[in-house]
Amino acid sequence: MIALLxxxxxxxMRAGGGFGLGLAFFLIVVTLVPFGVGPQGGLLATIAPGIxxxxxxxxCLLSLDRILALDWEDGSLDLLxxxxxxxxxxxxxxxxxxxxxxxxxxxxxxxVFGLLLSLPSKGYAPLLLSLLLGTPALSVxxxxxxxxxxxxxxxGLLLSLLxxxxxxxxxxxxxxxxxRGVDGLDYSTPLLMVAGITCGTIAxxxxxxxxxxxxxxx
Amino acid sequence: xxxNRLWEYANPKKFIETTDRVLPAVSVLAVxxxxxxxxxxxxxxxxxxxxxxxxxxxxxxxxxxxxxxxxWLMMLVTSLVWIVRRHxxxxxxxxxxxxxxxxxxVIALLTGAIWGQPxxxxxxxxxxxxxxxxxxxxxxxxxxxxxxxxxxxxTAADLTSILCLVGSVFALLSRYAVxxxxxxxxxxxxLSLDKEENVADVFYYPLLVAIAGFVLLxxxxxxxxxxxxxxxxxxxxxxxxxxxx
Amino acid sequence: xxxxxxDLSIARGGVRVLEGVSFTLAxxxxxxxxxxxxxxxxxxxxxxxxxxxxxxxxVEAEAESxxxxxxxxxxxxTLSVAENxxxxxxxFGRKDISPAxxxxxxxxxxxxxAGMLSAGxxxxxxxxRLLVTGRxxxxxxxxxxxxxxxxxxxxxxxxxxxLAAGGSALLATHIELGLEGAETLELAPxxxxxxxxxDFDEAFL
Numbered sequence: 001m002i003a004l005l006x007x008x009x010x011x012x013m014r015a016g017g018g019f020g021l022g023l024a025f026f027l028i029v030v031t032l033v034p035f036g037v038g039p040q041g042g043l044l045a046t047i048a049p050g051i052x053x054x055x056x057x058x059x060c061l062l063s064l065d066r067i068l069a070l071d072w073e074d075g076s077l078d079l080l081x082x083x084x085x086x087x088x089x090x091x092x093x094x095x096x097x098x099x100x101x102x103x104x105x106x107x108x109x110x111x112v113f114g115l116l117l118s119l120p121s122k123g124y125a126p127l128l129l130s131l132l133l134g135t136p137a138l139s140v141x142x143x144x145x146x147x148x149x150x151x152x153x154x155x156g157l158l159l160s161l162l163x164x165x166x167x168x169x170x171x172x173x174x175x176x177x178x179x180r181g182v183d184g185l186d187y188s189t190p191l192l193m194v195a196g197i198t199c200g201t202i203a204x205x206x207x208x209x210x211x212x213x214x215x216x217x218x
Numbered sequence: 219x220x221x222n223r224l225w226e227y228a229n230p231k232k233f234i235e236t237t238d239r240v241l242p243a244v245s246v247l248a249v250x251x252x253x254x255x256x257x258x259x260x261x262x263x264x265x266x267x268x269x270x271x272x273x274x275x276x277x278x279x280x281x282x283x284x285x286x287x288x289x290w291l292m293m294l295v296t297s298l299v300w301i302v303r304r305h306x307x308x309x310x311x312x313x314x315x316x317x318x319x320x321x322x323x324v325i326a327l328l329t330g331a332i333w334g335q336p337x338x339x340x341x342x343x344x345x346x347x348x349x350x351x352x353x354x355x356x357x358x359x360x361x362x363x364x365x366x367x368x369x370x371x372x373t374a375a376d377l378t379s380i381l382c383l384v385g386s387v388f389a390l391l392s393r394y395a396v397x398x399x400x401x402x403x404x405x406x407x408x409l410s411l412d413k414e415e416n417v418a419d420v421f422y423y424p425l426l427v428a429i430a431g432f433v434l435l436x437x438x439x440x441x442x443x444x445x446x447x448x449x450x451x452x453x454x455x456x457x458x459x460x461x462x463x
Numbered sequence: 464x465x466x467x468x469x470d471l472s473i474a475r476g477g478v479r480v481l482e483g484v485s486f487t488l489a490x491x492x493x494x495x496x497x498x499x500x501x502x503x504x505x506x507x508x509x510x511x512x513x514x515x516x517x518x519x520x521x522v523e524a525e526a527e528s529x530x531x532x533x534x535x536x537x538x539x540x541t542l543s544v545a546e547n548x549x550x551x552x553x554x555f556g557r558k559d560i561s562p563a564x565x566x567x568x569x570x571x572x573x574x575x576x577a578g579m580l581s582a583g584x585x586x587x588x589x590x591x592r593l594l595v596t597g598r599x600x601x602x603x604x605x606x607x608x609x610x611x612x613x614x615x616x617x618x619x620x621x622x623x624x625x626l627a628a629g630g631s632a633l634l635a636t637h638i639e640l641g642l643e644g645a646e647t648l649e650l651a652p653x654x655x656x657x658x659x660x661x662d663f664d665e666a667f668l
Contacts (some may be wrong), residue, residue, distance in 0.1 A: 161363055211377075
């Protein structure tokens, strides 16, 4: 399992691995928002948590089809399926690798982007915490979507259509937590909900992803 | 009665034979209930003292909203049957129900908007119920798109039923998330078993008839579409066999 | 450590292609599957490897004894030859990749990115993976595609050594490898007959 994780991380870092693409996309979204809504600091500060959450979500979505499609194309998935690794472990590791290469950098870059959107200073901690707790769920749910669409040519659009509704609860609680933090309200309830969703998806969804992947491989 | 006899109807041939007999009756009943329920509701009930005649849209709005959710529940059950017992008719019934459910969702959203304009002064509000239905619509879209995208029927059936299971959990989660996110202005449930909270009797009985009409309409449409799906499936199988020689 | 296939029926894309296939593969033996294109060799091998369920019949093999190599080699272009092999060795819980590199004459290429290899070299890398897995039963689908004559001889030698060491191999190939202890199974007699057309039942076919 560790070998698979290391391989995926190494592949992401090498040329053409797509590492940093999500980050660049995130930056562009954050840059474009003020052009769309106007440069007033007050307005930006109000919508900053939402924009940052949406940007992270879209950046995550952008890289989902890479999770499994590449391994599908070159036949690695067939070989992994016959290797002494349970499929559930394979999809979990894939999701973890995706989070480490996409989700975690997004979380780490958020303070800088928060600055660009004049996020109030008391909002940083809850925003970071909500993203840190929420983005793993995005990766795990995304892996499920990637497993569903892995056999399809041009599955990218379908993947978004399938995954985005599944992202709704995470987005709602995550952004709510960040917003309450900015407003200086108590955010323990959404925090618990985000953590709960993440734990639940990590625990259960790999079984669904593995089942789906087995169906797609046959 | 032996419960195992029930599974006989999962045989496509038996299913077609049975629905040959059942479908006309269900269709006639559906039309009858719809005509009676809607006509009664529209022409023979008084206007509400607060809402005026706009209240009459509930005879379409409430039944379609109910069926939008029930259709998904039915898909969930048939998906489970497919996963556990692998009856093709079950998977095809889920496939057949999805577009009907989606249209019901759209009807509920549209009638809601038409009613909301005079009552709330807006076509759309991000009220929990409205938002939940919009999300439900997205789930229907994804489910149908996945069916359409996959060529192999068995693979498609497997994948969509797992999506239906996972989607159901997330739809439920979304419902609670949305409630938490925005306490809305939608009124409470129009119907409940607790008689005290119900709408007045004058509106209640025609509404029940209209709901029965929508249920029957749904059953008739799903049966009809399942028959179509079975025959289309049969046709693809025959073509595949022909190619094989 | 033998592989036993009993009365196996398999389907491709919902259409039954082969039925009633039975054979036993004992240690030290190789079985070559023969048959025209489209008869279901690949499907049969994938079923034996456990990638897809059979329509009926059983495949019996000792747990964790099979290794499968299909049309694509599962090679990552941006990883070096050694990294590719090391990865598979680790997945199968083993360490030493040098015998595999040597057997397929890949040692000089060990540090080259796999994307820079020719088609034949890639194939050799794909086959070298079999050695690092350490599994006794090889299930190979057209292993000699894009190999030159020299590399085919290399491959035959490796399979021969594998058999001599008590391993076994199930292959689908059109090339005569000259393996000792190899039997041939002609698949044409097992071609599935079309079911009665008016048989409108559960399975549609």
